[in-house]
Amino acid sequence: MDSTKEKNDSYKDDLLHRMGLNDNKAGMEGLDKEKINKIIMEATKGSRFYGNELKKEKQVNQRIETMMQHKAQITSQQLRKAQLQVDRFAMELEQSRDLNNTIVHIDMDAFYAAVEMRDNPELKDKPIAVGSMRMLTTSNYHARRFGVRAAMPGFIAKRLCPQLTIVPPNFDKYRAVSREVKEILADYDPNFMALSLDEAYLNITKHLQERQNWPEDKRKYFIKTRNSLENDKPREEVNKVSEHERSVSPLLFDDSPPDLHPQGNPFQANSEEQNNPQVLQNTIVFGTSAEEAVKEIRFRIEQKTTLTASAGIAPNTMLAKVCSDKNKPNGQYQILPNRQAVMDFIKDLPIRKVSGIGQVTEKMLKALGIITCTELYQQRALLSLLFSETSWHHFLHISLGLGSTHLARTFNEMSRAEEQYSLCQELCSELAQDLQKEGLKGRTVTIKLKNVNFEVKTRAFTVSSVVSTAEEIFAIAKELLRTEIDADFPHPLRLRLMGVRLSGFPSEEEKKHQQRSIIGFLQAGNHTLSAPGDMPEKTDKDQFLKPLEMSQKKSFFDTKRSERKWGQQDKFKCDTVDAQSLQTSHSFQVLKKMNENLETSENSNKPQIFTCPICFREQGSISLEAFNKHVDACLDGPSTSENSKMFSCSHAASAEVNMKENVHHSFSLREKQDYETHQKNSEINSVDYVELVETKGNPPKAESIGALSDKHSQEECAGLPSKSFNTEQHCQNSSSAVSLEDMGSSSQQECPQPYLPEVVTAQPLVCPVCNLEQKTSDLTLFNVHVDVCLNKGIIQELRKDNLANQPPESTKSTHTSGKVQKTATKTKRPGLMTKYSSSKKIKPNNPRHTLDIFFK
DNA sequence: GCGGATCAC
DNA sequence: TATGGTGATCCGC
Numbered sequence: 001m002d003s004t005k006e007k008n009d010s011y012k013d014d015l016l017h018r019m020g021l022n023d024n025k026a027g028m029e030g031l032d033k034e035k036i037n038k039i040i041m042e043a044t045k046g047s048r049f050y051g052n053e054l055k056k057e058k059q060v061n062q063r064i065e066t067m068m069q070h071k072a073q074i075t076s077q078q079l080r081k082a083q084l085q086v087d088r089f090a091m092e093l094e095q096s097r098d099l100n101n102t103i104v105h106i107d108m109d110a111f112y113a114a115v116e117m118r119d120n121p122e123l124k125d126k127p128i129a130v131g132s133m134r135m136l137t138t139s140n141y142h143a144r145r146f147g148v149r150a151a152m153p154g155f156i157a158k159r160l161c162p163q164l165t166i167v168p169p170n171f172d173k174y175r176a177v178s179r180e181v182k183e184i185l186a187d188y189d190p191n192f193m194a195l196s197l198d199e200a201y202l203n204i205t206k207h208l209q210e211r212q213n214w215p216e217d218k219r220k221y222f223i224k225t226r227n228s229l230e231n232d233k234p235r236e237e238v239n240k241v242s243e244h245e246r247s248v249s250p251l252l253f254d255d256s257p258p259d260l261h262p263q264g265n266p267f268q269a270n271s272e273e274q275n276n277p278q279v280l281q282n283t284i285v286f287g288t289s290a291e292e293a294v295k296e297i298r299f300r301i302e303q304k305t306t307l308t309a310s311a312g313i314a315p316n317t318m319l320a321k322v323c324s325d326k327n328k329p330n331g332q333y334q335i336l337p338n339r340q341a342v343m344d345f346i347k348d349l350p351i352r353k354v355s356g357i358g359q360v361t362e363k364m365l366k367a368l369g370i371i372t373c374t375e376l377y378q379q380r381a382l383l384s385l386l387f388s389e390t391s392w393h394h395f396l397h398i399s400l401g402l403g404s405t406h407l408a409r410t411f412n413e414m415s416r417a418e419e420q421y422s423l424c425q426e427l428c429s430e431l432a433q434d435l436q437k438e439g440l441k442g443r444t445v446t447i448k449l450k451n452v453n454f455e456v457k458t459r460a461f462t463v464s465s466v467v468s469t470a471e472e473i474f475a476i477a478k479e480l481l482r483t484e485i486d487a488d489f490p491h492p493l494r495l496r497l498m499g500v501r502l503s504g505f506p507s508e509e510e511k512k513h514q515q516r517s518i519i520g521f522l523q524a525g526n527h528t529l530s531a532p533g534d535m536p537e538k539t540d541k542d543q544f545l546k547p548l549e550m551s552q553k554k555s556f557f558d559t560k561r562s563e564r565k566w567g568q569q570d571k572f573k574c575d576t577v578d579a580q581s582l583q584t585s586h587s588f589q590v591l592k593k594m595n596e597n598l599e600t601s602e603n604s605n606k607p608q609i610f611t612c613p614i615c616f617r618e619q620g621s622i623s624l625e626a627f628n629k630h631v632d633a634c635l636d637g638p639s640t641s642e643n644s645k646m647f648s649c650s651h652a653a654s655a656e657v658n659m660k661e662n663v664h665h666s667f668s669l670r671e672k673q674d675y676e677t678h679q680k681n682s683e684i685n686s687v688d689y690v691e692l693v694e695t696k697g698n699p700p701k702a703e704s705i706g707a708l709s710d711k712h713s714q715e716e717c718a719g720l721p722s723k724s725f726n727t728e729q730h731c732q733n734s735s736s737a738v739s740l741e742d743m744g745s746s747s748q749q750e751c752p753q754p755y756l757p758e759v760v761t762a763q764p765l766v767c768p769v770c771n772l773e774q775k776t777s778d779l780t781l782f783n784v785h786v787d788v789c790l791n792k793g794i795i796q797e798l799r800k801d802n803l804a805n806q807p808p809e810s811t812k813s814t815h816t817s818g819k820v821q822k823t824a825t826k827t828k829r830p831g832l833m834t835k836y837s838s839s840k841k842i843k844p845n846n847p848r849h850t851l852d853i854f855f856k
Numbered sequence: 857g858c859g860g861a862t863c864a865c
Numbered sequence: 866t867a868t869g870g871t872g873a874t875c876c877g878c
Contacts (some may be wrong), residue, residue, distance in 0.1 A: 043868095048868090135870095153869095392877090
């Protein structure tokens with residue numbers, strides 16, 4: 001379909017007198033630009049919509065003004081310095097320029113409208129649009145002559161073109177056609193990336209290599225007439241959806257070969273083929289070049305669907321996408337894979353043509369005198385001072401003609417849950433390896449799922465302490481995946497792609513606090529924390545309702561699980577609810593206790609009496625140094641390794657509680673050493689663990705969980721660097737994956753009983769929330785479990801209350817799942833944000849980093 | 857982490 | 866009569 005750009009350019013921009021129609025081939029009929037603008041304005045003026053447009057425009061103008069003020073304050077010295085910095089970066093980019101890939105962007109022409117015209121011959125020569133009186137999604141080229149565009153309300157379109165036929169959309173049909181097209185695309189790149197029903201990126205590098213050696217026969221296509229098509233194909237293979245339409249559509253398959261190319265006929269491209277008499281009759285042979293391969297793709301699409309497509313061929317996605325627009329409709333354009341060709345193409349390219357540069361960015365840059373990519377490059381130093389790092393990096397990429405050379409991979413369908421968990425685990429391992437290389441740990445795990453319909457979902461969960469090992473990440477990712485699988489139950493999740501990401505890396509500052517918080521831990525260790533079961537029923541509603549409310553707002557576990565409940569009201573589901581509510585009472589109490597602990601320890605300013613986390617003996621008022629020596633000695637002593645493990649792994653709590661209350665951070669004391677130790681020895685002394693958080697007089701309970709406070713660590717949660725690691729993989733080979741059982745996972749078990757340990761170790765850890773023994777002996781891993789479990793528990797308690805009042809519809813939308821966190825691994829450009837909001841002071845470059853790693 | 861702005865389809 | 870719905874990212878708070 002024609003891009004949003006076009007919609008904006010033509011409609012909104014006209015509306016706001018920003019720019020005019022750019023391709024109004026004012027023919028015999030149709031309207032000229034002025035007339036179109038006049039009609040639109042008449043229909044618009046005075047409306048609420050218009051009022052809002054003006055308001056938005058004012059905001060943007062304000063941003064521009066702020067930006068210009070800042071620009072005026074920039075000294076030439078600052079600019080010189082910036083120039084050096086930017087040029088250094090530009091040089092690095094230049095060095096990493098990769099021209100070895102052949103990326104193709106395929107874009108179906110006026111897709112929805114074309115499908116409707118194809119299936120209803122009465123529409124063929126009329127101006128039509130798909131949509132409603134309120135909104136049009138696309139229009140045919142005939143209608144465009146009247147200024148009728150996508151994203152325009154139908155009632156205005158009708159004023160522009162009274163004879164316009166508005167067809168209601170039929171997405172099922174478009175999906176079916178889209179599937180046919182994708183089947184063809186897969187022949188050239190099985191891992192092609194669909195952007196929508198009518199757009200896709202292909203990396204045909206590999207195909208082209210193979211193609212060089214293909215005999216002509218493999219590149220020869222039979223031009224199908226109506227008869228041959230029906231004879232050639234089994235009936236079932238003919239497009240099911242449009243079959244009946246075809247039967248009433250004599251124009252679809254003429255007896256003569258379809259008029260493929262009024263201009264730019266692929267037949268003409270290859271002279272040797274023209275000499276072949278067969279070609280002239282009913283076959284066509286395509287060459288081995290990229291251009292020929294793409295012509296072949298478009299030819300096959302047209303043969304199969306009778307719809308035309310446009311294409312762009314370039315060394316990266318950014319360029320390919322711009323190219324596909326160049327000879328639209330039904331044309332293609334290639335940028336040859338050499339630097340000069342790229343730069344020549346870029347030179348006069350208006351930045352607005354580039355994906356990711358929208359109306360607002362265009363206007364802001366225009367205020368700086370930037371319209372083309374050349375100007376964008378010339379102003380690079382200034383831009384680095386005026387825009388965020390993310391933004392100016394993007395600008396620099398564009399002005400150098402750089403873009404993504406790899407595509408996020410899609411894969412064969414994977415619908416078995418076991419496979420999905422296995423793949424997830426595999427990805428977690430890959431991710432963990434990379435994190436280890438970089439020495440990074442993070443708090444937010446995100447999974448990305450793309451289903452067979454190419455719909456992408458990302459689901460994230462943030463834990464209170466940093467994680468980095470494959471096991472820790474998988475413990476969280478698994479839970480996220482399980483929620484999605486459960487949500488579709490009893491239908492399987494049919495996945496094409498999965499990705500796992502870790503983000504939320506603590507800042508240096510935060511790391512320091514985390515280390516220092518050992519003192520907080522020791523203080524907190526002096527406070528009582530009894531087992532959930534023994535918790536007195538003293539209630540202080542405010543104290544624990546606050547974090548609970550937050551959980552409700554944010555959790556998607558919540559929404560997802562409730563969807564399930566609404567969707568399937570069988571016995572199994574009732575059991576689920578019951579089991580879940582049982583768990584909740586524990587989590588309530590744990591939470592409550594955590595808050596109490598927070599208060600007491602925060603207020604305590606007493607002289608410090610250290611308790612050794614290893615031998616659990618009070619050390620009196622000794623110096624910190626002396627105390628550390630004692631701990632060292634204890635650690636070095638025999639049979640103490642388990643104790644230290646406990647210590648290093650700290651506690652777990654709901655991320656929500658943590659964020660709201662700054663309850664605690666995790667601490668790391670000899671984390672690495674400890675981790676290595678318990679990798680060797682999986683036994684855990686649960687009694688020791690309990691003693692760690694109990695004070696004398698309280699019976700040891702393995703269910704205990706402590707919450708610690710650390711004044712230093714407060715207010716450190718915000719502003720985490722957004723550097724992240726990311727891995728995606730096909731759902732293809734999961735054979736090498738470790739079995740889930742090996743991980744102590746209960747993924748395949750029913751949802752109310754998560755984390756059932758398969759093998760009970762000598763003295764297993766018991767989750768204080770779900771009350772289930774945990775197979776793991778890794779305390780960090782255990783804490784991750786408790787984090788996740790705690791969150792669920794809270795949610796379920798709330799859900800119990802809410803279920804009665806909420807209509808099922810309100811829980812249907814994943815949209816309402818709230819913002820746990822959504823971070824997707826997209827290859828397309830994100831929207832850009834400059835640093836200018838209405839009246840805020842401009843800060844220097846914000847050191848944000850994002851690193852997405854795609855495997856294989 | 858949330859909400860608003862931006863962008864894309 | 867009437868100007869979408871959804872999902873994603875970035876950024877300021």
